[in-house]
Each structure stands twice: as structure tokens, then as C-alpha cells.
Amino acid sequence: MRYISTRDPKRAVSAADAVISGIAPDGGLYIPEDPDFGSFDWKALLSEDFRGIAERIFSFYFEDLPGIPEIVGKAYGPRFDTPEVTPLKKVGDRFVLELFHGPTSAFKDVALQALPLLLSEARKVRGITHETVILTATSGDTGKAALEGFRDVPGTRIIVFFPDGGVSTVQRAQMVTQEGGNVCSVAVRGNFDDTQTGVKQIFVREKAEGLPGTDAALSSANSINIGRLVPQIAYYFKAYADLVKAGEIRVGDPIDFTVPTGNFGDILAGYLAYRMGLPVGKLVCASNKNDVLTEFIGTGVYDKNRPFYKTTSPSMDILVSSNLERLLYFLSEEGDEPVSELMKKLTETGRYKVSPRFLEKLQALFDCGAANDEEVADSIREVFTKYGYLLDPHTAAGWHTADRYFEKTGHTRPNVVLSTASPYKFPQAVLEALGIPHGSDEFEMMDLLSEKTGVQVPYNLSSLRGKEERFTDVVDKEEMYAYVIRTLEK
Numbered sequence: 001m002r003y004i005s006t007r008d009p010k011r012a013v014s015a016a017d018a019v020i021s022g023i024a025p026d027g028g029l030y031i032p033e034d035p036d037f038g039s040f041d042w043k044a045l046l047s048e049d050f051r052g053i054a055e056r057i058f059s060f061y062f063e064d065l066p067g068i069p070e071i072v073g074k075a076y077g078p079r080f081d082t083p084e085v086t087p088l089k090k091v092g093d094r095f096v097l098e099l100f101h102g103p104t105s106a107f108k109d110v111a112l113q114a115l116p117l118l119l120s121e122a123r124k125v126r127g128i129t130h131e132t133v134i135l136t137a138t139s140g141d142t143g144k145a146a147l148e149g150f151r152d153v154p155g156t157r158i159i160v161f162f163p164d165g166g167v168s169t170v171q172r173a174q175m176v177t178q179e180g181g182n183v184c185s186v187a188v189r190g191n192f193d194d195t196q197t198g199v200k201q202i203f204v205r206e207k208a209e210g211l212p213g214t215d216a217a218l219s220s221a222n223s224i225n226i227g228r229l230v231p232q233i234a235y236y237f238k239a240y241a242d243l244v245k246a247g248e249i250r251v252g253d254p255i256d257f258t259v260p261t262g263n264f265g266d267i268l269a270g271y272l273a274y275r276m277g278l279p280v281g282k283l284v285c286a287s288n289k290n291d292v293l294t295e296f297i298g299t300g301v302y303d304k305n306r307p308f309y310k311t312t313s314p315s316m317d318i319l320v321s322s323n324l325e326r327l328l329y330f331l332s333e334e335g336d337e338p339v340s341e342l343m344k345k346l347t348e349t350g351r352y353k354v355s356p357r358f359l360e361k362l363q364a365l366f367d368c369g370a371a372n373d374e375e376v377a378d379s380i381r382e383v384f385t386k387y388g389y390l391l392d393p394h395t396a397a398g399w400h401t402a403d404r405y406f407e408k409t410g411h412t413r414p415n416v417v418l419s420t421a422s423p424y425k426f427p428q429a430v431l432e433a434l435g436i437p438h439g440s441d442e443f444e445m446m447d448l449l450s451e452k453t454g455v456q457v458p459y460n461l462s463s464l465r466g467k468e469e470r471f472t473d474v475v476d477k478e479e480m481y482a483y484v485i486r487t488l489e490k
């Protein structure tokens with residue numbers, strides 16, 4: 001498979017090159033050159049376990065990378081706390097796909113345990129000897145998962161930027177205590193979009209003037225890297241295979257997925273699974289109060305000119321969902337505005353509108369909904385009270401959205417709600433939802449939550465307590481480039 005930019009379909013690159021550079025030279029995102037995945041034998045996946053599924057999918061997308069079986073074996077081994085990797089649980093009238101069993105208790109581990117190994121392999125294939133420097137902007141979970149994934153991977157270094165005050169205490173603790181000789185995290189004065197924009201500008205500047213004083217080259221671990229996106233396709237098939245095995249559906253029956261969405265990476269992986277043949281009824285996009293995607297899917301207008309809210313589901317506090325650009329490319333047709341034009345409008349005016357034809361296609365496969373903090377809390381309480389199952393706030397936004405979706409359409413197909421984080425990453429919001437009084441220490445909150453619910457705290461979180469803080473720098477967004485240069489000189 002070769003890859004083209006969403007903004008210039010004429011020049012294709014190999015998978016190795018797409019993984020190494022992360023973003024296309026024109027600022028676009030890499031997508032498969034031939035989106036006709038009809039040749040893919042998706043039914044062969046149904047008898048496989050997670051690793052077998054991942055191996056087949058990786059081999060399909062990264063055919064120029066040898067060593068895929070080793071990569072899959074390393075990525076999805078004992079660092080996950082269950083051999084199932086992404087178990088599917090029946091909770092009430094739907095299914096919860098638990099994506100948080102990796103080393104940082106966030107769904108991003110599924111992709112970020114594999115990406116560094118894919119990148120290493122891609123470097124080998126291309127004979128690269130200079131250092132690859134990963135720059136990542138994070139709204140909380142990506143940062144830690146990326147640090148953990150790249151930690152001491154030879155030939156790489158990683159710098160993670162997170163919004164100062166924009167992540168939870170536990171998320172911050174995870175990042176500033178990170179171990180490893182090639183890692184660093186730094187806080188940025190601003191919100192996630194400022195942080196992400198800052199990182200994008202560093203990439204643009206590197207293209208123009210290189211990185212003075214070093215022969216290192218930048219790459220990205222954000223969900224814009226195709227090597228981040230592809231591993232996520234695996235669990236859509238895994239969930240389907242589990243439903244077949246459990247006798248809930250027969251092969252070919254369509255199912256719905258409800259996806260708590262921020263940067264649109266997770267749900268886009270679902271779209272790719274659909275294009276590869278997975279019988280999907282609807283992909284239901286769940287937002288929080290930052291409901292820019294809900295409006296887009298409902299009306300065809302993308303408008304980021306709106307207040308930015310900090311919510312109890314911070315990993316979804318996003319106004320510019322980068323991966324949507326890939327969907328724009330896939331769904332647009334001759335006569336529609338080119339993706340580069342839409343993105344130009346977004347940069348210049350913060351807004352664009354797609355054609356009625358485009359909107360029709362979008363709505364044929366996607367539904368949407370949003371949950372405010374109160375609705376998120378209601379879902380956490382309701383699901384725990386009724387089923388004894390503890391949702392994190394992001395997953396609860398999905399649960400609420402699925403409720404509204406059932407009300408609107410009837411519950412006609414099995415619905416899989418993707419669970420994107422352990423509730424223990426957000427203990428305060430979960431305790432408050434359950435009406436349990438608590439103090440101000442997040443680690444004590446974890447213990448309290450465990451005591452009240454009987455659900456165990458993942459070891460990777462409980463062991464953060466009292467760990468030494470290695471990274472305490474805070475920078476202005478204008479200083480980010482200089483910070484990278486300084487760090488690389490060291």
C-alpha cells in the first residue's frame with residue numbers, strides 16, 4: 001500500500017516514508033492511495049485473536065515493513081494486563097469495548113505501543129541513521145502513552161507538550177515522572193489547541209529551515225501519523241469477532257459503534273474498518289460540550305469560532321479535529337471543494353461548509369451527539385447503580401450519546417461503546433458523579449473510589465504516588481520552537 005496526501009493526491013510515498021514523516025510536506029495527512037479495500041479478506045480475521053487480527057491488518061497497510069509479526073508480538077504482549085488486549089463486555093443493553101488495558105490505562109496505548117516499533121522498522125528500511133525526534137501535543141492521554149511507547153527505543157527521542165492546567169493531576173503526574181533516557185515533557189501556557197497549533201508550526205518551520213545545530217529530523221506521534229491510525233482498526237474487527245463468537249450476531253450482520261471523539265482518530269479507524277468490509281451500520285460520534293463535530297455531522301458546517309469549554313472529559317476538549325481531514329478526502333467527490341481549500345478556509349476564517357451531497361454521504365454512515373458534564377455524570381451514576389460497571393467520563397459521554405441515538409432511531413442493531421480510559425484516570429469526576437464526598441488529593445480519590453466500588457486501581461496509576469517529578473518546565477506557546485532546539489542541543 002502506498003500513501004498520498006489529502007491535499008495533493010498526485011505524489012505517493014511508501015508506508016515507511018509516511019510513518020517516518022508523520023505529516024505530508026504540504027501539511028496534509030497521509031491516506032492510502034487506493035481506498036478500494038475490496039480485496040481485503042476481512043472474514044479471515046474473525047477466527048483470529050487480537051494479535052492475529054493486528055498482524056493481518058499491519059501486513060496489509062505496511063507491506064514494505066518486514067518484521068510485522070515481531071512488532072505485533074512485542075506491542076501486544078505482557079504490557080497489556082489481559083491477553084485479550086481489548087476485551088468486550090456486555091453491560092446492560094449494549095457492549096463496552098475496553099481499550100484501556102495497556103501500560104498507561106488509556107486507549108491510546110493500543111496504537112502507541114506499536115507506532116515506535118513501526119517507526120524503528122521504517123528507519124531500518126530507509127537506512128536512516130540520524131535521530132528521529134517525536135514531537136507531540138497532548139490533551140492528556142496521548143502524551144503519557146507516547147512517552148511510554150517511545151521510552152528508550154533506539155534512534156528516537158520524544159518531547160511531549162501539554163496544556164498547563166489543562167490535564168488532570170494524574171495525567172500530569174504520569175508525564176512529569178516518566179522514566180527513560182530519551183524522554184521529556186513540558187507544559188505550555190494555553191489550551192490544547194494552542195499547544196497543537198504550536199507543534200504544527202514547529203513542523204512547518206523545520207521544513208523551511210531544518211533544525212539548527214543538529215541533523216535530527218522531526219516526526220509525530222499524534223493521531224495524524226498513519227502508524228497511529230492503523231493499529232486502531234484492529235479492535236473494531238476484534239469486537240465484531242467477539243460478538244460472532246458469543247453468538248450475538250451472525251457474520252454479515254451490521255453493528256453500530258459509539259465512539260467518544262476528540263481528534264477524530266479513533267472513529268476514523270472505524271471508518272477504515274468499514275471500508276475494508278466490516279459490516280457497520282452507523283458510527284456514532286460522541287462529543288462533550290465542545291460539540292463542533294456534532295454540529296458538523298448534523299449540518300455540514302464546521303465552525304471552530306465558539307467558546308472553548310474545559311469539561312470532565314478533557315481528552316475530548318478539542319475544537320479542531322485533525323483527522324477529520326482524512327474523512328473529507330474520502331467522502332468528497334469531483335465538484336466538491338478540494339480538501340486543501342477547506343483547510344485554507346478553516347485556517348483563515350475558522351469555518352467551512354461541505355456540499356449537500358457530501359453531507360448526505362456523511363450522514364449515511366455517521367450519527368452524532370453530545371453530552372454535557374451533567375449528562376456525563378448521570379450516565380456514570382446510572383450505569384454503576386444499574387449494572388455495577390464503572391465508566392470513565394469519556395466513555396460516559398459515549399454511553400449518553402448512545403442513549404439519545406436509541407431514542408431517535410430505536411435500538412435496531414447491537415451497539416458497541418468504545419471505552420477509552422480507565423475510570424481511575426479521572427477519579428474526581430467519577431466520585432462526584434457517584435455523589436461520594438472526597439478530599440483534594442487525586443491519589444486518595446483513587447483509593448476511595450476503589451473502596452466504594454470494589455473496582456481495582458490499575459497498578460500503573462497507583463504506583464505514581466510520590467514518584468519523583470523529572471520535568472517541571474512551563475513555556476509560552478511562542479517559545480516552543482526555541483525549547484525544542486535547546487533540548488536537542490543538550
Ligand SMILES: *Cc1c(COP(=O)(O)O)cnc(C)c1O
Nearest residue numbers: 141262263264265266315420421
Ligand atoms: C484521545 C482520547 C479520546 C479521543 O480520541 P480521538 O482519536 O482523538 O478522537 C477519547 N477518550 C480518551 C480517554 C482519549 O484519551
